[in-house]
Amino acid sequence: MSSPVPSGSVDLTDCDREPIHQLGLIQPTGFLIAVTADWIVLHASANIGQWLGVEPEDLLGMPLSRVIAMDALHTIRGRLQVAHINGSVERAFGVTLSATVPVCDVAVHLSGSTIVIEAEPSEGEGPQDSGSLLRSMLGRVQNTRGFDAFCREAARQMRALTGFDRVMVYRFDADGAGEVIAESAVHGIGSFLGQRYPASDIPQQARRLYERNCLRGIADVDAVPVPVVPALDPTGQPLDLSLCLLRSVSQIHVEYLRNMGVGASLSVSILRHGKLWGLFACHHRQARSLSFELRTTAELFGQMVSLLLEGREREQEDQSEAQVRRAHVRIMSMLADSESPLDSLVTFASELRALIHCDGFACCIDGQLQMEGETPTREETLGVMRFLHRTPPSKVYLTDRLGSVHPPARDFTERACGLLAIPVSRSPRDYLVFFRKELVRTVTWAGDPSKPAQYGPNGPRLTPRKSFEAWKETVRGRSQPWSELDQRSAESLRVTLLEVVLRLADVAGRTRKEATERQELLIAELNHRVRNILSLVRALVRQSESGAETVQHFAAIVAARIEALARAHDQITADNWGPAALRALIAAEVGAYLSASSERVRLTGPDVLLAPQAFSVFALVVHELTTNSAKYGALSDGGGWVEADWSLDEGGRLLIEWQEHGGPPVRPPSRTGFGTTVIERSVPHDLKGEAEVSYALSGLRARFMIPAQFVTVADSLPDAGRRSLPVPAADFSIGGPVLLLEDNMIIAMATEDVLLSFGASRVNTAAGVRHALRLLTDDPPVVGVLDINLGNETSVAVADRLRELGIPFVFATGYGEAAAVPERFADVPVLKKPYGSDQVVQVLASVMG
Numbered sequence: 001m002s003s004p005v006p007s008g009s010v011d012l013t014d015c016d017r018e019p020i021h022q023l024g025l026i027q028p029t030g031f032l033i034a035v036t037a038d039w040i041v042l043h044a045s046a047n048i049g050q051w052l053g054v055e056p057e058d059l060l061g062m063p064l065s066r067v068i069a070m071d072a073l074h075t076i077r078g079r080l081q082v083a084h085i086n087g088s089v090e091r092a093f094g095v096t097l098s099a100t101v102p103v104c105d106v107a108v109h110l111s112g113s114t115i116v117i118e119a120e121p122s123e124g125e126g127p128q129d130s131g132s133l134l135r136s137m138l139g140r141v142q143n144t145r146g147f148d149a150f151c152r153e154a155a156r157q158m159r160a161l162t163g164f165d166r167v168m169v170y171r172f173d174a175d176g177a178g179e180v181i182a183e184s185a186v187h188g189i190g191s192f193l194g195q196r197y198p199a200s201d202i203p204q205q206a207r208r209l210y211e212r213n214c215l216r217g218i219a220d221v222d223a224v225p226v227p228v229v230p231a232l233d234p235t236g237q238p239l240d241l242s243l244c245l246l247r248s249v250s251q252i253h254v255e256y257l258r259n260m261g262v263g264a265s266l267s268v269s270i271l272r273h274g275k276l277w278g279l280f281a282c283h284h285r286q287a288r289s290l291s292f293e294l295r296t297t298a299e300l301f302g303q304m305v306s307l308l309l310e311g312r313e314r315e316q317e318d319q320s321e322a323q324v325r326r327a328h329v330r331i332m333s334m335l336a337d338s339e340s341p342l343d344s345l346v347t348f349a350s351e352l353r354a355l356i357h358c359d360g361f362a363c364c365i366d367g368q369l370q371m372e373g374e375t376p377t378r379e380e381t382l383g384v385m386r387f388l389h390r391t392p393p394s395k396v397y398l399t400d401r402l403g404s405v406h407p408p409a410r411d412f413t414e415r416a417c418g419l420l421a422i423p424v425s426r427s428p429r430d431y432l433v434f435f436r437k438e439l440v441r442t443v444t445w446a447g448d449p450s451k452p453a454q455y456g457p458n459g460p461r462l463t464p465r466k467s468f469e470a471w472k473e474t475v476r477g478r479s480q481p482w483s484e485l486d487q488r489s490a491e492s493l494r495v496t497l498l499e500v501v502l503r504l505a506d507v508a509g510r511t512r513k514e515a516t517e518r519q520e521l522l523i524a525e526l527n528h529r530v531r532n533i534l535s536l537v538r539a540l541v542r543q544s545e546s547g548a549e550t551v552q553h554f555a556a557i558v559a560a561r562i563e564a565l566a567r568a569h570d571q572i573t574a575d576n577w578g579p580a581a582l583r584a585l586i587a588a589e590v591g592a593y594l595s596a597s598s599e600r601v602r603l604t605g606p607d608v609l610l611a612p613q614a615f616s617v618f619a620l621v622v623h624e625l626t627t628n629s630a631k632y633g634a635l636s637d638g639g640g641w642v643e644a645d646w647s648l649d650e651g652g653r654l655l656i657e658w659q660e661h662g663g664p665p666v667r668p669p670s671r672t673g674f675g676t677t678v679i680e681r682s683v684p685h686d687l688k689g690e691a692e693v694s695y696a697l698s699g700l701r702a703r704f705m706i707p708a709q710f711v712t713v714a715d716s717l718p719d720a721g722r723r724s725l726p727v728p729a730a731d732f733s734i735g736g737p738v739l740l741l742e743d744n745m746i747i748a749m750a751t752e753d754v755l756l757s758f759g760a761s762r763v764n765t766a767a768g769v770r771h772a773l774r775l776l777t778d779d780p781p782v783v784g785v786l787d788i789n790l791g792n793e794t795s796v797a798v799a800d801r802l803r804e805l806g807i808p809f810v811f812a813t814g815y816g817e818a819a820a821v822p823e824r825f826a827d828v829p830v831l832k833k834p835y836g837s838d839q840v841v842q843v844l845a846s847v848m849g
Contacts, residue, residue, distance in 0.1 A: 025248035030120035105292035418479025579609035634663030652708030660699035733759030736782035784809035
């Protein structure tokens with residue numbers, strides 16, 4: 001008889017840390033062999049002698065071809081190729097492994113660099129025409145109406161296919177707990193429908209495995225597992241059995257199933273957008289073994305149900321979103337016609353409550369509070385507003401348990417328990433607040449969800465529940481949760497109010513003035529550049545047609561080439577259409593395509609700049625080289641790398657060499673596509689340079705020569721003497737308040753978020769000089785960020801005051817190099833808009849030491 005475990009002696013997260021994928025055991029219904037990449041036996045299950053007539057000790061280190069027929073090896077190799085491409089487990093049915101072994105069904109997959117082969121005797125019990133059977137099953141599921149009927153029919157079809165006593169559709173909640181939402185079972189077995197199970201019943205690592213391996217079968221919970229020999233490979237690592245169909249079961253899970261009266265089980269994952277949504281949980285009271293072929297059919301059915309389920313949910317979401325969009329457009333139309341949109345919000349409470357379902361609504365504008373529906377009292381609501389002042393700015397805040405974060409709210413849960421708040425200004429903090437009252441629910445658990453820790457067969461650790469009788473719990477202190485649609489609607493409303501309505505009059509006035517002054521120049525320049533861009537894009541589209549196999553492939557090719565040009569254009573325009581760095585060009589293209597693997601392209605050479613014409617041309621060349629290498633060359637697997645080296649000859653010409661190493665063997669292309677044409681002909685044609693490409697077996701090698709007229713050494717440029725900004729330390733932190741002077745609300749909000757992310761204790765934002773000087777006196781900052789031009793004034797007076805106080809600061813401007821910075825501030829770094837977080841932290845690190 002078990003006894004309670006003393007307090008503190010059991011860690012209830014033990015199950016989450018149990019290495020269930022490295023138990024080193026398989027089920028005895030078949031056997032396992034693991035081999036190296038050159039097909040030398042590395043592991044074998046201890047029962048291998050019963051099947052192949054060779055004991056594990058005699059088989060280890062031997063070529064697999066000694067015990068497996070060549071025809072069978074050929075079949076296994078073919079399935080392995082597919083498994084390598086798909087990253088999955090592939091199966092072959094009715095394979096004759098040797099003359100002395102029964103016909104087997106075989107599964108093969110890669111575990112790291114190890115090839116894992118599993119086999120079971122072929123029972124021939126799979127459907128004769130699985131395609132027709134699946135079509136019939138899916139047709140019945142598709143013909144249902146409503147979500148509940150869909151799930152019930154899916155469970156019914158899975159039970160008919162597998163013959164298990166009970167099949168349940170088990171759905172996971174956001175907190176990891178699960179609920180049986182549909183069930184099909186034989187008469188007299190009882191029902192688990194509607195019961196919930198705590199998250200600890202299916203540990204986190206088990207849920208991760210269900211995402212990788214959609215099929216999990218246990219033929220007999222009482223079967224004695226078979227060890228994998230040896231337990232560790234020569235490097236001291238156990239074999240990873242994550243994708244093994246025969247992987248044995250954790251003893252904790254075995255005890256759990258026995259407590260439920262289950263003799264065999266089968267689990268089939270139901271995924272949504274690649275994440276675990278739920279399971280088909282199949283239980284049988286006695287041992288039950290299904291062949292690989294029948295299990296494969298069940299897995300395919302589960303995958304198809306996942307797709308159908310995703311479509312059903314998407315259809316429901318589309319209908320809800322259409323209603324929300326109509327309400328949103330109606331509200332925006334009303335606000336746009338108002339002279340004071342922000343003040344008018346209180347008159348549209350009914351429309352706002354239709355946009356986001358709630359029981360009560362409050363609007364706090366300029367300290368004026370308006371309420372409608374079921375809300376806390378005025379004093380309680382003002383307390384909620386003060387609580388919201390402490391939440392992150394410029395973000396929608398929501399909770400379905402207000403009392404857990406704002407203790408005074410525990411006194412009015414019957415009126416307001418859930419809260420969604422939309423900030424609609426910065427200073428003062430104005431909010432639209434939606435309230436939901438408490439939703440008292442009775443939850444039916446399958447046994448006590450607390451799962452008390454006791455001494456059991458597995459030692460002093462968490463022991464599975466022995467009782468699965470319905471256990472009811474009343475849940476209080478929570479409202480109906482806010483859905484993803486509610487969150488998207490709130491964010492859309494926040495952005496619209498801030499970007500469109502609240503700044504409408506001010507932005508429109510300044511935009512008209514600036515447009516009048518610059519309209520003619522911009523139109524002429526835009527017309528010229530658009531024509532050039534459209535001509536180039538038209539050529540890219542036309543030349544990409546021949547290399548595309550599908551419309552999607554064609555779209556991807558064109559998009560990638562246009563994006564490469566866009567990255568080049570960004571770097572050219574960063575210095576007012578001047579020369580740009582070759583190193584930055586290659587790094588940007590490699591970083592965009594390879595992300596975290598960009599260090600596999602090694603760059604060496606002097607700092608040189610390319611003229612805009614050469615920069616754009618060579619950007620496409622680098623894009624095609626990178627793309628080809630990632631698809632077919634050195635960057636297509638984990639071991640290859642590329643060396644890009646350049647130098648200047650005596651005549652000032654730029655010599656560039658691209659050399660690939662360590663990739664698969666290279667073969668010359670069978671036809672000349674547009675990408676090959678770009679690499680070989682664009683530099684000679686457009687720049688009158690040279691290009692040479694050779695397809696050596698060891699790796700592609702390309703050489704280019706760009707004439708000296710397009711090349712500039714970085715140190716010879718007029719601005720080459722500018723102070724370079726230091727790279728901030730990894731632990732750089734602002735560590736205090738920051739003064740931000742910016743008259744554009746959207747830019748101010750984005751910059752504030754960046755400053756807070758780099759350790760600013762708070763950000764004091766001002767839109768004008770007078771306000772900034774007052775903030776400077778009330779709360780001296782450790783650093784300042786000043787927009788130079790503030791419409792009808794500049795930030796020079798604030799800069800003078802900061803310099804008097806010895807406080808470092810930086811300027812920000814949208815005028816690029818043409819910004820009018822007084823001579824006395826020539827040493828102050830300037831952030832050129834648009835700037836990102838990297839630029840912000842770099843200039844702040846330069847002035848803060």
